[in-house]
Amino acid sequence: MSAQGKTARGALSLLLLGPFLMAVFVPFLWMVLGIFKTNAEFFQPLAKAFFPAHYDWQNVADLLGGKWVPFWNVFGNSLIVSLGQALGAVALSAMAGYAFARFSFRGKRLLFVLAVALILVPRQLFAVPLFSWVNALGLSDSLLGVMLPGVVAGLGVIYFTQVFRQVPEEYLQAARVCGATELQVFLTVLPLVWPALLSYGMIHFILAWHEHLIPMLVLTTETKQTLPLALAKLYDVSQRTPQGVQMAASTFAVIPTAVLFALFHRKFKSSLSEMLVH
Amino acid sequence: MPAANQRTPGARWTPFFFLLPFLFFLLLFWVIPLIGGVQMSLHANGLGQVEYVGFAHYHALANDERYFTALRNSFVYTLASVVVIVPLALWLAHLLRASFRRLRPVLTFALLLPALTPPSVLAVLFLMVFHGKNGLLNQLFVMPLGLGPVSWLKDPDFILSGLVLQTVWRWTGFMTFFILAGMEGIPRVYYEAARLATGSRWQHFWHVTLPQLRPVLLFVAVYLVVDGFSLFSGAFVLLGGSGGTADAGLLTVTYVFQKTRFFEYGTASAISVSLLPLMTLALWVALFLRRRTA
Numbered sequence: 001m002s003a004q005g006k007t008a009r010g011a012l013s014l015l016l017l018g019p020f021l022m023a024v025f026v027p028f029l030w031m032v033l034g035i036f037k038t039n040a041e042f043f044q045p046l047a048k049a050f051f052p053a054h055y056d057w058q059n060v061a062d063l064l065g066g067k068w069v070p071f072w073n074v075f076g077n078s079l080i081v082s083l084g085q086a087l088g089a090v091a092l093s094a095m096a097g098y099a100f101a102r103f104s105f106r107g108k109r110l111l112f113v114l115a116v117a118l119i120l121v122p123r124q125l126f127a128v129p130l131f132s133w134v135n136a137l138g139l140s141d142s143l144l145g146v147m148l149p150g151v152v153a154g155l156g157v158i159y160f161t162q163v164f165r166q167v168p169e170e171y172l173q174a175a176r177v178c179g180a181t182e183l184q185v186f187l188t189v190l191p192l193v194w195p196a197l198l199s200y201g202m203i204h205f206i207l208a209w210h211e212h213l214i215p216m217l218v219l220t221t222e223t224k225q226t227l228p229l230a231l232a233k234l235y236d237v238s239q240r241t242p243q244g245v246q247m248a249a250s251t252f253a254v255i256p257t258a259v260l261f262a263l264f265h266r267k268f269k270s271s272l273s274e275m276l277v278h
Numbered sequence: 279m280p281a282a283n284q285r286t287p288g289a290r291w292t293p294f295f296f297l298l299p300f301l302f303f304l305l306l307f308w309v310i311p312l313i314g315g316v317q318m319s320l321h322a323n324g325l326g327q328v329e330y331v332g333f334a335h336y337h338a339l340a341n342d343e344r345y346f347t348a349l350r351n352s353f354v355y356t357l358a359s360v361v362v363i364v365p366l367a368l369w370l371a372h373l374l375r376a377s378f379r380r381l382r383p384v385l386t387f388a389l390l391l392p393a394l395t396p397p398s399v400l401a402v403l404f405l406m407v408f409h410g411k412n413g414l415l416n417q418l419f420v421m422p423l424g425l426g427p428v429s430w431l432k433d434p435d436f437i438l439s440g441l442v443l444q445t446v447w448r449w450t451g452f453m454t455f456f457i458l459a460g461m462e463g464i465p466r467v468y469y470e471a472a473r474l475a476t477g478s479r480w481q482h483f484w485h486v487t488l489p490q491l492r493p494v495l496l497f498v499a500v501y502l503v504v505d506g507f508s509l510f511s512g513a514f515v516l517l518g519g520s521g522g523t524a525d526a527g528l529l530t531v532t533y534v535f536q537k538t539r540f541f542e543y544g545t546a547s548a549i550s551v552s553l554l555p556l557m558t559l560a561l562w563v564a565l566f567l568r569r570r571t572a
Contacts, residue, residue, distance in 0.1 A: 009376050010378045012376075013373040013374070013376040013377035014377045014378070014381070017370070017373050017374070017385060020370060020450075021388055021389065023447065024389055024391055024392060024447070024451065025388060026414070027403040027404070027406060027407065028391060028403070030403070030406055031399075031403055045417060091299070092299050092300040092303060093300065095296040095299060095300065096296065096300035096301075098296050099293040099294075099296035099297045103292065103293035105290070105293045105294070108293075111297070111301075113561075113565070114304075116564075116565070117557075117558075117561055118308060120500070120503075120557045120558075120560055120561045120564075121308075121312070121554070121557055122507050122508030123308075123508070124508045124531050125315075125507075125508070125530075125531065125534060125549075125550035126311045126312055126314075126315045126547075126550055127538070128315070128318070128546055128547065129312070129314030129315040129317075129318055129547065130307065130311040130314075133307075133310055133311050133314055148303070148307065149307035151303055152300070152303045152304050152307055152308055182295070183295075186296070206393075206394060209396065210396045210397055212397065213531075213535070227396065228396050228398055231396065231398050231399060235398065246402070250399040250402060250403070253395070253396050253399050254391075254394060254396070254399060257394040258391065261387065261390065261394055262387060265386070265387060265455075266383060268459075269386075269455065269458070269459045269462070270459075270462075272456065272460070273459045273460070273462045273463035274463060
């Protein structure tokens with residue numbers, strides 16, 4: 001294709017993508033601008049008052065100052081729970097995936113199907129028995145009670161099974177010849193697949209960051225709750241939280257996952273591309 | 279699969295050493311709650327020592343109109359989201375590939391933003407689009423056409439479409455990302471071979487791109503089905519935990535949640551357990567399609 005034809009095609013594609021980009025972007029812009037609006041401005045027809053009259057940071061100050069919810073507690077809890085879940089899920093899934101990809105043993109097929117089945121049974125549906133079991137373990141109203149059930153990830157096991165299948169057998173043999181134990185062999189392979197480790201950790205962090213139902217059942221003390229619960233409280237009409245504060249909290253809730261993805265999404269994509277064709 | 283047929287290295291228990299942590303947590307936080315759920319569904323409502331009632335909850339469900347409404351809504355919702363999102367994401371991925379190379383990461387990231395947003399925030403942003411007659415959808419699309427403003431979240435005819443639209447808005451960019459990754463992984467040689475054989479771009483798409491993308495598309499579909507059946511947060515904020523007017527937006531998880539709120543744990547568990555055969559069927563279909571791909 002000629003260079004000119006390529007440019008024309010690129011421009012046309014961009015034009016066709018335009019409406020979709022707008023549909024995604026406008027609500028987020030509205031959210032950020034909403035931080036500065038008074039309630040009266042907020043409920044005006046959108047076309048009339050899309051931009052705020054004044055840029056006043058009072059709503060942000062109120063939110064961060066803990067006037068409505070213990071914001072820093074809640075934000076910190078969400079970080080701890082999501083990071084813990086992500087690390088745990090990466091560790092467990094990588095080890096299990098390595099076993100599935102690199103060894104043959106009795107019952108392998110059955111166990112693998114079980115791991116796939118995990119993906120298909122939404123955990124939300126068994127929230128109540130899970131909740132009473134977490135209580136029985138003495139983990140109620142503790143961050144561990146949310147974190148530990150979240151480290152089991154069927155998707156992770158399947159992902160890492162694919163990932164470890166691609167590691168050339170020579171690497172493993174070389175390590176074994178040098179007298180490494182099986183655990184040492186596994187640890188030698190890990191640096192080779194670090195983009196995959198990072199990518200899955202990121203995805204799991206995002207899923208954990210969004211989780212609502214399980215934390216809602218397990219965490220009761222306000223300072224122990226996570227961000228989605230605090231958001232639900234702020235959005236609740238009976239609380240009469242100013243709309244600007246709600247929008248500030250919403251914006252802060254998006255920032256960590258957006259930054260994480262912005263930093264790593266190219267690595268993630270190339271790791272996926274490699275995996276998907278093999 | 280180079281390693282699959284190899285002689286097992288190391289001792290016989292080595293693979294189990296690697297599997298043990300996963301299996302331990304699997305047992306603790308999946309298998310036990312699942313058994314607990316089955317048990318709960320066979321006992322009277324309430325917590326603690328409650329009497330055994332056999333299949334009474336299941337019998338009650340068989341005559342429960344709301345249960346079937348919830349099932350039907352979840353089914354329609356899930357199916358609609360797959361049918362809309364997959365082709366749309368394919369098209370968007372194609373557009374992204376055709377657009378300027380240097381812009382591609384930025385554009386992909388922009389499209390993905392909703393997937394990174396907590397569902398409850400998404401629901402609130404979405405209220406803007408739906409909210410009464412001041413919402414964007416009504417202001418920009420419905421009213422200029424000379425129609426009256428649609429009350430998206432109150433009119434039973436529109437609630438489910440509203441929820442579907444929200445899912446489409448949430449996941450399309452994310453799925454586009456996966457499909458794009460898949461497209462970029464297809465070796466160039468395939469296209470060169472195809473170019474020698476036949477002409478049109480459409481044929482290349484049909485005979486090279488699509489078959490190569492099958493594993494990705496399967497993953498995307500499975501993900502959407504699971505997410506469709508476990509949607510909670512979005513519907514919870516949009517409809518306040520209710521099913522909306524005339525239960526038009528009542529989804530299975532919402533119904534389970536409603537039962538839980540009134541401490542009808544037995545009924546809630548019976549609903550959950552009754553979905554297991556459906557999920558098993560979905561699993562079987564997925565594995566079957568996967569085998570055909572391989």
